[in-house]
Amino acid sequence: MRTLKNSPKNTALSNRTIEVRAVSAQVILQVFDQGKSLSALIPDIQHQLKAQDLPLLQEICFGICRVLPRLEWIIRLLVDKPLKGKTRIVHCLLLVGLYQLLYTRIPAHAAINEVVNATKVLKCEGFRGLINGVLRRFLREQNTILAVVDKHWQTNHPEWLVNKLKKTYPNWRDIVEANNQKPPMWIRVNPQYCTAKDYQQRLLAETDLVSFADNHPHALRLAHPIAVQHLPHFSDGWLTVQDLHAQWSAILLGGQNGELILDACAAPGGKTTHILELAPQAKVVALDVEQNRLKRVEQNLARLQQQALVICGDARQPTQWLPEIAKSILGKQTAVQFDRILLDAPCSATGVIRRHPDIKWLRQETDIPQLVQLQQQILTALWTTLKPNGTLLYATCSVLAEENSQQIMDFLAKNDNAKLEKLPFEQADEQIGMQFLPTENGGDGFYYAKLRKVAK
Incomplete structure (x- = not known):
């Protein structure tokens, strides 16, 4: 310049x-x-x-x-x-x-x-x-x-976070290096319009933009970031910008048409819209505690021409917002129980540092116990709203064990009607959920655990 x-x-x-x-x-x-x-x-x-x-x-x-x-x-x-x-x-x-x-x-x-x-x-x-x-x-x-x-290798991370990574991951240096890179741009192709393979060909034909597929049915990685208005049919709802590992949420949840599904902590709405792409006739509720962030949910729903009940409410206090669901979706004042719940819990966001590098300096070690407590409160409250034999998918964009596997282990120990379900990934028998780590050309750090409510 x-x-x-x-x-x-x-x-x-x-x-x-x-x-x-x-x-x-x-x-x-x-x-x-x-x-x-x-x-x-x-x-x-x-x-x-x-x-x-x-x-x-x-x-x-x-x-x-x-x-x-x-x-x-x-x-x-x-x-x-x-x-x-x-x-x-x-x-x-x-x-x-x-x-x-x-x-x-x-x-x-x-x-x-x-x-x-x-x-x-x-x-x-x-x-x-x-x-x-x-x-x-x-x-x-x-x-x-x-x-x-540069005499000594620098992590460009706060010391407390590096120490936590060291305790959990033998390959902690790889995580640090991945965090320090610029993130790739992943898109999710809407199967209501075309397959990821077909859209990949369209990208090449219409824009000369090279993209790469992954072992995921809807994901494509772009060779370089591009403004969304330059992507064919973006405004028509053919695709959504969403990280590779975040795109597993709706698939693992497994929502079906006709089911009542809660997307808790839903903003900005990427997972809500994905649920509806896979189950267009599902009755979906998008809940978030911040009213201003729900505007993004409504914008995404409008662009994809989808319908969901958008509610501002505290996930820890279901009694405050369940009556609105009963009235708006069920048409009568009755007890509301969900077939499936997606809980993308508030977390340290230590898995998405490469997208939000300010997290390294905004997040403090003292925040972690408070976040763990908040997650536990939300998980406990939402579990009461799940039907017998219903499914709750717990997710975070964290790489810290306290918020992920330890959180789920504690929940399982306190709730004898909760059963951990296997996920469709290679993992050890004793592994609690699935922890994705950030990689240079892969997805962000993300965690999933799938729980089924055992009928008594």
Whole structure:
């Protein structure tokens, strides 16, 4: 991205690029200092940018979160006094500048100039000299500095998380490396319209976009990410963007036409729509505790031209929302019991770090016991709403045993009417559920356990 001096026709370009760096620094500051997530921040501020600038904002913000410790170490070597308090925005501008120099193809002079110029937008012009000096010194001494920084292999993960991975997985380094990569883009082909193989051929014929199949009936991986509007028939409901391992949810649940099915913690609705793709005549309830996130569920249902009852409610308190289901679906005030329940439980999200790298710095070790307790409360409450011989599929996007296999072992020990069902994957007889781990060209970290309610 080049900026030409004294050229009026390039003024707009210059203003846009300055704003991208300034906005990027502001976003990063809110992530690290206020604990806000990128998935919440970027949609709120993207209207400040032109559409063509959004990819750069995302690249910078997500990228910094991926490699934060490496960038922080460089700053410690080059800045004598830590930038704290009101000068934290300057620290974030340095992160933006260093990320561009190391990880993007933006010419070095343009990257530095635009970050320096961003001080005017952010009202910290007194630090122009510091930022310019630090970034130019890094360029001059880059090899020497990186030799010090990269002398030992870095996990780019918080220590507490690495320690947990070490205790559970002999191949913990592979998980860390996978987390530090950019994620592949997976799509789910709607079998109501065509097969994955047919859509794969259509992609090649209409867009020259290469895709790769997996051992999954509906999944395709794209050779590179692409805006959804460029995918044939996306707006018509032919496909949905969804990770490979998340796509097992509806298949393992095994919903049938005519059944009453609850998708608990349903937002943003990818699993709800998949259930309806496989069982269009099922009576599906999409439940989530956050009203604003349910808008995404409704949008996805509308795009795929599907019907479901969307309810805002706390999964721990079924008595608060079951009457609405009785009235809306059953047409009378009666006891509601589900044939099947999909519980994609709130979790640490440690399996989707490569998609949401800010999780590494937002999540704290003290959060895990609280999440485990919340999962246990939801699981116990929803179990009471399941029919005898009904099925509950427990799922998380976590790789931590406390939230997954240990959670299910504890539940089985406390509920003698719960039986663990086998899953259609290769696994040891004593294995509790199925733990998927993130891999470079595969799916994210995901866990499944299928429980049947034994009739007494």
